[in-house]
Amino acid sequence: MTIAATVRAALADIPAATFVVAEPGCGIIDIVDEMRAADGAVVMLMIESGVAGLDRALLGAAIGPLAIERAPATRIGAIDIREGAVPDHVEAAARFLAVARSTTGQVLVVAPES
Structure with missing residues (x-):
């Protein structure tokens, strides 16, 4: 099971959150379209560790504009999961990100402990 799948299952107690997962080889436009169409008060993108650097950067750059587009009804956030x-x-x-009501358009990078 991937980290994103584990996190999605662990946060099942937050019914207002919708999770979109970007996996290696995913189509950037498809992911953005999925985030645009997602229901819920919070739409969370989880970028898997194997996603290519350019795709990772493009997805991260899309979060701010998506947050503006979906506001005020929906908050947008992303977790950039590093290897x-x-x-x-x-x-x-x-x-x-799912429960911070005043937070939208943010990308949090989660890297290994040093």
Whole structure:
């Protein structure tokens, strides 16, 4: 099971949150369209660690404009999961973005502990 799938399951107690997962080889336009169409008060993008650097950067750059486009009814956030990230840290970051009512358009990078 991927970290994103584990986090999605762990945050099932937040019914207003919709999770979109960007996996390696995903289509950027498809992910953005999925975020535009997603229901819920919070739409959270989780960028898997294997996503190519350019795709990762493009997805991160899309978060701010998507937040403006979907406001005020929907908040947008993203978790950029880096190789070796601790699943509990990814879950904590996702939970924060899901419940922080004054936060939208943010990308949190979760990297391995040093």
